Amino acid sequence: GQNIDQPTEMTATEGAIVQINCTYQTSGFNGLFWYQQHAGEAPTFLSYNVLDGLEEKGRFSSFLSRSKGYSYLLLKELQMKDSASYLCAVRDQRSTDKLIFGTGTRLQVFP
Amino acid sequence: DADVTQTPRNRITKTGKRIMLECSQTKGHDRMYWYRQDPGLGLRLIYYSFDVKDINKGEISDGYSVSRQAQAKFSLSLESAIPNQTALYFCATSDFGNTEAFFGQGTRLTVV
Numbered sequence: 001g002q003n004i005d006q007p008t009e010m011t012a013t014e015g016a017i018v019q020i021n022c023t024y025q026t027s028g029f030n031g032l033f034w035y036q037q038h039a040g041e042a043p044t045f046l047s048y049n050v051l052d053g054l055e056e057k058g059r060f061s062s063f064l065s066r067s068k069g070y071s072y073l074l075l076k077e078l079q080m081k082d083s084a085s086y087l088c089a090v091r092d093q094r095s096t097d098k099l100i101f102g103t104g105t106r107l108q109v110f111p
Numbered sequence: 112d113a114d115v116t117q118t119p120r121n122r123i124t125k126t127g128k129r130i131m132l133e134c135s136q137t138k139g140h141d142r143m144y145w146y147r148q149d150p151g152l153g154l155r156l157i158y159y160s161f162d163v164k165d166i167n168k169g170e171i172s173d174g175y176s177v178s179r180q181a182q183a184k185f186s187l188s189l190e191s192a193i194p195n196q197t198a199l200y201f202c203a204t205s206d207f208g209n210t211e212a213f214f215g216q217g218t219r220l221t222v223v
């Protein structure tokens with residue numbers, strides 16, 4: 001089975017940097033995804049990691065360590081519009097490759 | 112037009128009624144999913160389908176059924192709705208392999 005853990009809530013200040021952690025346990029890891037979701041809206045894709053290391057995409061970066069079952073999403077130069085929930089999701093090859101989500105981290109950015 | 116379209120967007124129904132949520136996509140993806148989202152519980156997988164003849168149960172399939180009418184259409188049914196099925200429902204699609212899932216705008220269902 002799968003188990004994905006993220007902090008429930010985080011707060012940060014506009015212009016700052018915030019790191020959102022995700023730990024997972026899975027029987028057949030086949031990729032980790034980060035999504036952003038504003039309240040009442042659909043999740044939108046942010047990043048994907050399947051190999052160890054850092055993937056950078058503008059203000060957002062995502063890191064993966066498969067041996068530790070650990071990932072983080074790094075958001076730089078925070079803006080008010082970054083206030084949203086951030087969902088970590090794992091694809092499990094041994095569970096027919098379906099995508100399983102963590103409960104999400106609600107980030108509030110203050111001026 | 113949205114690539115993944117859900118109908119209806121909002122629905123209020125009574126306990127015991129049958130209701131169908133529909134999802135259609137124009138992305139040409141084979142894989143389609145139904146999730147429900149509840150506060151504090153995140154997105155939980157109800158059913159998924161990897162092609163027209165393939166239907167699989169997810170984590171929380173009890174009380175739900177699905178139909179994959181075509182590659183582009185995947186419907187979720189609640190045979191006899193109950194109040195704890197009140198939730199935000201999302202349909203999603205993905206291509207074969209390690210690709211991201213694309214979500215519809217969601218259906219807010221309230222069972223009274």
